[in-house]
Amino acid sequence: MALEDMRSTALDHLANAPGAMSDPQGTARAVSAALQAAPHDLDVRLGAYRFYFYTHDYAAAVPQAEAILAMAAQRLNIPADWRAVRPDDAAFSAAELAPGLYLQALIALAFCHMRLGNFETGQPYLDKVFELDPTDRFAAMRLVHAARATEDDDED
Structure with missing residues (x-):
């Protein structure tokens, strides 16, 4: 086919x-x-991610977000390993589709891992978002606050 x-x-x-x-x-x-x-x-992959995300199946959403991140990296011609990506590898602060998709996939991975209680796994994704786009155009900082509030609620 x-x-x-x-x-x-x-x-x-x-x-x-x-x-x-x-x-x-x-x-x-x-x-x-x-x-x-x-x-x-x-x-x-975007459709699958959205389905799993909106049904709160964050464990199933993670591989979808990983695939989206890999596809966006390929479109941007940047390293496949997100940890190796640098701010000057693409126009991450610009209003272009592929860099925005890449950042959103990183945020999605952070969010899903944090919702699963894996804060130590999720935080590096957020750190990378802030490194690549210090303007925080997708409001990832709100995720940090929400994740910390969830973590604090769990400790009560």
């Missing part, structure tokens, strides 16, 4: 999903089918 056909099939699965709130199991099956049909398609 041609790549475009695989993508079309995957997007059909997502478009025909019954809805995360009304039928989460049916939607999960549709997301799984879409991922099987086109695992290397950015729109499919």
Whole structure:
């Protein structure tokens, strides 16, 4: 099957999903089918991430965010290892799609790990966001405060 056909099939699965709130199991099956049909398609990964995120399945959202991060890195022609990326590798503070997507994927990884209680895993992703975009155009600082509030609530 041609790549475009695989993508079309995957997007059909997502478009025909019954809805995360009304039928989460049916939607999960549709997301799984879409991922099987086109695992290397950015729109499919974004759809899968959103489904898992909005259904609070953060453990399932993490691999989707990792895939999105890798795809964005490839589009930007920057190191695959996010720890090796430097601020001058791309225009991270500019209003361009790929750098913004890269930052949002880092934030997504931080958020999901923190929601899973893995603050030590999530924090380096946030640190990288602040290093790459000191203007904080995606308001990642709010995530730090929310994560700390969640951590404090857990200690009470």
